[in-house]
Amino acid sequence: MEVFDAVVERRSIRMFKDKPVDYAILERCVDAARLAPSAMNSQLNEYVIVDDTRLLAEVLDSVSLWGGVTKPEGGWTPEKKPVAYIIVLINLELEKERGCGRSNTFLDIGLAMENMVLVALEQGVGTCIMTGIDKKRIGEIINAPKKFEVAALLALGYPDEKIVLETTFHSVKRWVDEEGVRHVPKRKLEDILYRNRFE
Ligand SMILES: Cc1cc2nc3c(=O)[nH]c(=O)nc-3n(C[C@H](O)[C@H](O)[C@H](O)COP(=O)(O)O)c2cc1C
Structure with missing residues (x-):
């Protein structure tokens, strides 16, 4: 797939087939994020792949904004929900040591996420970048050590829209x-x- 074609084809996907994505594909996405450019090559980000059914439900519940819609009172009840998530973390210890300011930290995250999105697309996997999330709650769900800050979420699955x-x-x-x-x-x-x- 030509890079420009991939850029044109990529859309944020929020409806997914009930079909798991191989862990190897999810790992490949994170590997692509690992190789993304970062300010001063600071590489502040670390990643958690979530594909456990119980955790998936908890992460979904911590999403507060879905395609411009605010989380309803009773929580989300989508039939075509994501089958995996990649949580992007900032290693705060590394940020203190090698960071080049918060704006660069978040620029780096954007670049790493686009790498993941494009590599997923190449494998036929749809994604949606999400920051309308309860970051504190997600940190609790994954039992994140104190040195991490949850920055963003990538929802993944085979597109069904x-x-x-x-x-x-x-x-x-x-x-x-x-x-x-x-x-x-x-x-x-x-x-x-x-x-x-x-x-
Ligand atoms: C930084 C960032 C945060 C986003 N947060 C959310 C979100 O919380 N919920 C959501 O449903 N979509 C989210 N999106 C997806 C955007 O809504 C989407 O990129 C935009 O509508 C354009 O659609 P496209 O990605 O198909 O081009 C986010 C995208 C970016 C880049």
Whole structure:
């Protein structure tokens, strides 16, 4: 798969088949994250793969924002839920020792996560990056030692939804049509790209 095609094809997936993802694929994603660029090569991130059924339910319950929807009172009851998660941690001891500021820490996390997303996609696995999560609760679920801060969550599974890109951009709002297809608007290239300097 060409890199650009992968970038075009990638969409945030939130509906998944009831089919497990091999641990080897999840491990390969983390390996790709390991190789991502990081400020001063600081490599502050560590990862927890969650694929145990009981823990999956607990992690799902700690997601507070799902596709723009706030967690309902009774919790989530999706039929097509993720079959695995990768939790991205910041090693605070390493951050203190080698960190280059919080903004770089989070830039690094973004890059590591995109590596995981693209490697998963290559294996036919869909993903959704999530920060609308109860980080403290996730830390408790995985029994994270004090030196770790939960930074983000990657939900994974085999996609079971159709998503199309829209190039006409009026708002950031995504929508689902009567056939269940999710539409994701993106800004046009000519609206965001400038050359050399502003007039
Ligand atoms: C930093 C970050 C945080 C996100 N947090 C959430 C989240 O908490 N819940 C969710 O459902 N989607 C989340 N997303 C996915 C975005 O909603 C999604 O990327 C956006 O709607 C564009 O869709 P696309 O990824 O298909 O291009 C997040 C994405 C990023 C990059």
